[in-house]
């Protein structure tokens with residue numbers, strides 16, 4: 001089995017602050033990258049223990065949120081900003097069998113979701129797909145699903161685990177943090193977080209071999225509504241032919257193909 005592993009940082013144990021930890025200019029950003037990479041490594045260990053021989057780690061956090069020098073020897077890292085064109089990245093991802101996310105947070109507006117946000121914590125109020133609020137988990141699972149990769153495992157805070165379990169029944173999760181509010185939480189120790197991630201990733205592979213989940217999809221056609229906090233975000237998008245302005249702060253994208261609408 002070949003595994004494509006997305007990453008984020010706000011769902012990692014030990015990460016609770018935007019300004020101090022997860023923004024690129026944060027004082028403790030280098031530590032954040034190391035914390036996220038060690039959680040990734042715990043997942044890679046679990047995968048390797050089940051015989052997985054190809055793990056591509058795709059750095060998904062805005063400014064880049066992993067430290068290459070700490071990466072598990074069995075993994076490879078897809079990284080760099082700005083990201084490569086979709087046509088290039090899609091061809092790479094399609095060669096993998098399943099996908100997962102490490103360090104994920106819940107969608108914007110989840111009261112007990114630590115560092116909850118959708119894409120930009122500074123700019124986006126919400127994303128709604130066909131009327132239903134969605135976040136980065138659904139975006140990732142739908143996009144990779146369209147490429148043919150089932151979503152089998154997530155680690156993150158409890159709210160992110162709940163979110164993916166509602167979306168994809170049968171998915172495996174590992175919760176490493178319990179959100180009390182947007183910027184406070186109860187984190188497990190690093191050792192316990194790593195143990196849960198390692199065992200969860202291994203379990204997800206075993207489950208996928210015995211009783212495989214299909215690639216995740218939702219029925220189309222698709223209408224994605226995005227509301228921003230500020231009008232300037234919409235001003236910057238209105239020239240795109242696929243973007244319809246609904247009001248000063250809200251846009252809509254429509255397509256029969258989920259890949260056209262799910263990422264801006």
Ligand SMILES: [Zn+2]
Pocket residue numbers: 008009010105119136
């Ligand atoms: Zn994120």
